[in-house]
Amino acid sequence: MIYADYNGSAPISTSVTEYLKERFNQGEYSNPNATHELGRKMLFKMEDARRSLARVLGCKSSQITFNSGSSEGISHIFHSILSSEQKKKIIITSEIEHMAIVQACDYYEKRRGFKTETIKTLENGQVDVNHFKSILETHKDNIAMVTVIAANNETGVIQPYQEIGKLCQDNNIIFFSDTTQYIGKTPFKFEDSYMDFAVSSSHKIGALIGSGFIISKNPELLRPFIFGGGQESGHRGGTQNYLGIETMGVAIEDFERNQEWLRKVHELRERFEANMKNKFAQVYIVGESAPRLASTTMIAIPGIPGQAVQAVLETEKVYVTTSSACSDKKAGNRILESMGLDCNISGSVVRVSLCMNSNQALYDRIEEALTNAYNKLIEVYKL
Ligand SMILES: Cc1ncc(COP(=O)(O)O)c(C=O)c1O
Missing domain, CATH: 3.40.640.10 (Type I PLP-dependent aspartate aminotransferase-like (Major domain))
Known part of the structure; x- marks a missing residue:
């Protein structure tokens, strides 16, 4: 898990x-x-x-x-x-x-x-x-x-x-x-x-x-x-x-005591995001150009609903969160909408948030699970 x-x-x-x-x-x-x-x-x-x-x-x-x-x-x-x-x-x-x-x-x-x-x-x-x-x-x-x-x-x-x-x-x-x-x-x-x-x-x-x-x-x-x-x-x-x-x-x-880990997790997060972008040209990282918490990634492939990604990941016991689809007015992602991101992206995000003690093996397993999920869903959504 x-x-x-x-x-x-x-x-x-x-x-x-x-x-x-x-x-x-x-x-x-x-x-x-x-x-x-x-x-x-x-x-x-x-x-x-x-x-x-x-x-x-x-x-x-x-x-x-x-x-x-x-x-x-x-x-x-x-x-x-x-x-x-x-x-x-x-x-x-x-x-x-x-x-x-x-x-x-x-x-x-x-x-x-x-x-x-x-x-x-x-x-x-x-x-x-x-x-x-x-x-x-x-x-x-x-x-x-x-x-x-x-x-x-x-x-x-x-x-x-x-x-x-x-x-x-x-x-x-x-x-x-x-x-x-x-x-x-x-x-x-x-x-x-x-x-x-x-x-x-x-x-x-x-x-x-x-x-x-x-x-x-x-x-x-x-x-x-x-x-x-x-x-x-x-x-x-x-x-x-x-x-x-x-x-x-x-x-x-x-x-x-664990300040050193903070620097490490930042490096691991950057590598994970770069790898995902290399594997899938469509990958969008939210807030990529801004300073961010070292342990947070919000990632999307526009057109693949975040909930679908979350559900596939869950079958591999990887637990991430997502935001609701734009059509769900009440819960639609007001944060992403305020950044001017269109529904195609805001409806597709999943958030991976870890702790400062996260290691390479953990990021590798998440990368593998997310890669499998995207490969599966790209076929389903015919992207
Ligand atoms: C930014 C932020 N503010 C406030 C809260 C509320 O915290 P709590 O539910 O622990 O009272 C949360 C919890 O998700 C949060 O993320």
């Missing part, structure tokens, strides 16, 4: 599995907020994870607020910045955000009197910074928040978030970037990012599903969204998922 959907959810990593085995054997559990010795032990482990995350991600421990994951983090940031006292009414966003951002913008527009301005996408999958500048110029004094994803979950295209963040900083505007796919997949330092807020989910980095965090330049801007017993410095109530949090500490240290 080959699992190639790490952008959807990463399997629990080997180091986290080893950690958990030992942790379960050891069997010490308690509320980390309890004042007795066992509580203090849990608190220490949790704070240790916070310190590891802060060190690797270039922020202070006090800037990390633990929660249940990115969807919660995104909702919390919107709730904090777009309060009823907020006088500025424009949210600037992009066409390539995750649905958690799209739906939040929609809610604040329909129910809270805000208006969304959307940055266009360039053909290479990056947001159009010039268009952003013109929106900024037009609405300068009325912008409540800018929210632009750091790396898109589907294409893997990395966005010019520092350029956008710097412009926000120069104009005193809050900048939030959805870093869910970025953190733990590529080097990131919050202190150099020009971001006011960043978010992460444990299951995207090989840790136990169900936890995550917000990094805030100024955590005092967070307005409580879940009330509780003063946990997370009063910013997020509820007993912390301390086991999940501990595993995020393990996963981020793993990431830090």
Whole structure:
């Protein structure tokens, strides 16, 4: 079996599995907020994870607020910045955000009197910074928040978030970037990012599903969204998922140790894409000319439906994802459409997303399976 959907959810990593085995054997559990010795032990482990995350991600421990994951983090940031006292009414966003951002913008527009301005996408999958500048110029004094994803979950295209963040900083505007796919997949330092807020989910980095965090330049801007017993410095109530949090500490240290792999996986990905293009002249790689996450490939042979490729691969137990056909209006691939790709391509893509420890043998097996699938389907679709 080959699992190639790490952008959807990463399997629990080997180091986290080893950690958990030992942790379960050891069997010490308690509320980390309890004042007795066992509580203090849990608190220490949790704070240790916070310190590891802060060190690797270039922020202070006090800037990390633990929660249940990115969807919660995104909702919390919107709730904090777009309060009823907020006088500025424009949210600037992009066409390539995750649905958690799209739906939040929609809610604040329909129910809270805000208006969304959307940055266009360039053909290479990056947001159009010039268009952003013109929106900024037009609405300068009325912008409540800018929210632009750091790396898109589907294409893997990395966005010019520092350029956008710097412009926000120069104009005193809050900048939030959805870093869910970025953190733990590529080097990131919050202190150099020009971001006011960043978010992460444990299951995207090989840790136990169900936890995550917000990094805030100024955590005092967070307005409580879940009330509780003063946990997370009063910013997020509820007993912390301390086991999940501990595993995020393990996963981020793993990431830090494995930087060399990141370079290797980038080379393997490039070779895999070049080989596929050599074998099939029609192969199209989405976002090929833009900087991309090392472990993501979105590939198509125009005219062969992505779902057909996915189904053939599945018979060989290779699991990739695809986007829906263009005729399916609701789920049609808005990200690819925003890049100006026609239905022939956007209906044909499959996404191969792996982890940083992927090796040559894994890419070889995927290449072989995809080659067989394309050969079969080229006949079926008479291309
Ligand atoms: C870019 C991006 N943002 C936000 C989310 C939401 O994360 P979660 O489902 O872990 O809350 C995801 C998950 O797919 C994502 O890829």
